[in-house]
Amino acid sequence: MRVFNCDHCGHLVFFDSVQCLHCGSTLAFVPELLAMAALAPAPQDGPDLWRRMGERGSADYSGRLYRMCGNHTAYDACNFAVPANDFSPLCASCRQTRVLPDLSEPANLGRWKQIESAKRQLFYTLARLGLEPAPGRAGPVFEFLADWPGGPTILTGHHGGTITLNVAEADDGERAQRRVALGEPYRTLIGHLRHESGHFYWDQLVRDGHCLEAFRSLFGDERQDYASALSAHYGKGNDLGDWRQHHVSSYAASHPWEDWAETWAHYLHMVDLLETAASYQTSVTVPDPNAAQRYQVTDPFANPRPSFDDMVRQWVPLTLMLNSLNRSLGQNDAYPFALSSGAMGKLRFVHDLVQAPAG
Template sequence: MRVFNCGHCAHLVFFDSVQCLHCGSALAFLPDALTMAALAPAFRDGPGLWRRLGGGGALPDGGRRYRMCCNQTEQACNFAVPADDPAVLCASCRQTRVLPDLSDAANLGRCKQIEAAKRQLFYTLACLGLEPAPGRSGPVFEFLADLPGGPAILTGHNNGTITLNVSEADDGERACRRIALGEPYRTLIGHLRHESGHFYWSPLVRDGGCIDAFRRLFGDERQDYAAALDAHYAKGSAAGDWSEQYVSAYAAAHPWEDWAETWAHYLHMIDLLETAASYQVGITVPAPQSALRHQVVDPFAAPRPAFLDMVRQWVPLTLMLNSLNRSLGQSDAYPFALSSGAIDKLRFVHDLVSVSRQARDAGR
């Protein structure tokens, strides 16, 4: 996620900011423009309307008016809605169809964290040209809590709906599950990225005419899914050597999970590279004879960098990230090592996303 600048005073602001700490301007993210904007009340145009500010109070977009997402009242969203849009919820919040009992303060706090992660996912998918898209809907979300005597809520995807157990927003609960399942990485954004991969498998792979290429690389998804997962969990820590072909041990369970784990990993890569590029990060990897310098390039900038160029930047970037974490006594933020087999699958995802984006741009 890149950093932004206040449109009014150019001070540094962030994706989750609601006010510029330098000039005091109200801030909101504009999904239609994919940017943070400084806003001023537009009382003359109607109640609850805001206008976008530029330097010196100019109107950089011709004076388009916005309303705040109605979830702003709970301090649960900082997205804005164009004034001519009849929806009261922003493009991200309207995707959530089911919520737990929000009169429970714990559930409200959990859902705020989950929605923040979902907005981050929305941004990345939108930058990739996947969402929002004319004529194509994105996934819908159900955030549910376990109830006494009720069935256990499982995180997963089914027919376009992504379900997440809100207990995943509790750090202690998530850490326990990470240890119990032998996972080195488990986060809210990781869950949402993984499950979005299941959603996009259908339009990009199955409906995109790429099923044969997928099966050659990932395997045949028609094998029994439930039996494959049972076998994976039965093996536990004795899952075998998966690292030569997969990004994670869970990816080895079934071709669908391989795809979803690879998809999530690709989104990890895109997001971290964009963040580093926005800070103009350049990395020199120490070497006995000749040090190598890598300048991180924004994956969304034109012309878009080639996949292998992103990988060349990714490896030293994650080495530095882990080294910084260790210097603070923390575990590796990126506990992975990409094999050539995993890179081939990441390239497959990259190519599908690129073709989809080009087709969408050509249809505009």
Template sequence: MRVFNCDHCGHVVFFDSVQCLHCGSTLAFLPDSFTMAALVPVPEEGPGLWRRVDPRGDGLQSGRRYRMCRNHTAHQACNFALPAHHPGDLCVSCCQTRVLPDLSHAPNVRRWKQIEAAKRQLFYTLARLGLEPAPGGAGPVFEFLADLPGGPPILTGHLGGTITLNIAEADDDERARRRIALGEPYRTLIGHLRHESGHFYWDQLVRDGGRLESFRQVFGDERQDYAAALQAHYARGAADADWAARHVSAYAAAHPWEDWAETWAHYLHMIDLLETAASYDAAVTVPDPHAAVRQRVSDPFAVPRPAFQDMVRQWVPLTLMLNSLNRSLGQHDAYPFALSPGAMVKLRFVHDLVQGLAVPACPVPFGAH
């Protein structure tokens, strides 16, 4: 995720900011221009209306007017704005959430806010890739549910365009418990959402996009029994030690659908981290057997888009540096993976598929959802 600058004072602000800590300006993300903006109210034009502070500093007011997302106004749970003329009162991300947990229970409000923040991050990356709105129309819808006493456990997953997430995943201790119980090195909210979005876009891009045969050549035949494959995967446990030669994670070895979803999530990890590093004008030393090459990290959304092999050459030392920085602070590796050539082939498949859509990253039209 790139960093931004306050329109009013130029200070660095972030994607989830709601106020500039330097000048106090109100901030909101504008999906119709892919930017964070400093806003000032214009009550004389109507209740709840805002305009953008003119970034040029010439005193001219922006002609476009905005309203804050209802989830910001009611719960301080969103920092997206929407055009004043838009008929709805939810932003393009929040309107994708179809079912909420019981918000009268205070811990659920906290969990919901954390999940929505991760979902906005997912929305941003997908939109920058030209995948929101989705090629088949509207994007996925989301249901955030809680386990009920005596009821069946809520399982995180995707079915028919709906992504369900158990809100317990927003609790660090519960997420850590599940990560340890399942033998996973990495488990985060954004990781869950990126993975489940992979299942949604498999339907959109592979099944409905006429790419089943090319998919099967790389990932295997998805027609094998899914339930039986998962059961066999969990029965094997650590015994399946050769997964790393062909997959991005141990779970990816369970079934071709999960292989795709894990690879898709890793590709979104790559895109987001490279964009973040590029926005800081970071440079890395790319290992070379003859001479080390130092180069700036390429913005994955630059025009023309960087080649996949260049992204990978920057990705590897970047993740090594990231993990080293984490260890310096006594933290676990932020990216606890080492991608094999076999896994890279699958990442390349995802990259070529996404880039081959030839849909330029553009501002998100409101009303698309």
């Protein structure tokens, strides 16, 4: 995720900012422009309308008028803008959420806000990759549900284009408990959403993209029984075999579908982190008494886009530095993975598949 600048005063702002702390301008993210915008009230054009401000406070008379997302107005839960002539009161991200938990429960309201924030981050990365919004193709639908006494357990997953997430995952304690119980080194809201979006885009890009045979030669045959494969995976306990030679995680070894989804999530991790580092013009020098190596991080969305090999050359030292910084603060590794050549080959497959429509 890149950082942004207020287009009124130029001060540094962030993807989730709602006000510039330097000039006080109201900020909103404009999805169709993939940019943060400083907005000025435009009551002369209609109630609750805003116009984008130009440099040094001059109005932008391009005709672009916006409303704030309905979830911002009602719940202070979104910072995306909606074009004034859009039919929906919700922004491009929020309208994908079709089912919500009971928001009269304060805990659920807080959980939902956190999940929507992670979903907007996913929306941004997919949009940068040219995958979201998808012209002529429906995007994923989201259902955020809570467990209730006597009801069925809500499982996080994907089915038929719908991504379901148990809102309990927004509770740090609950998520940590599940991470330990399942033996996972990494479990976050954005990680969940990236993984489940992988299942959605497997249908779009692999199944319907006429590259099933290439997928099967690398990931395996997805037609093997899914329920049995997962049952066998969880029945192994700590004896998961040498999965590191070919997979990005132990869960990826359970079934080809999960291998793809875990690899897809890792590719989104890579793209997002590289973009963030590049926006800060980061260079990393790996210490070596004989010949230190320096790497300048390149924006993965630069024109021309860097090759996959260039991205990996920058990714490895960047994650080493990131983990070292975390350890300096007494935190666990932010990226607790070491990717093998087998896993890298699968990441390259995802990269080539994603870059094809972009090209």
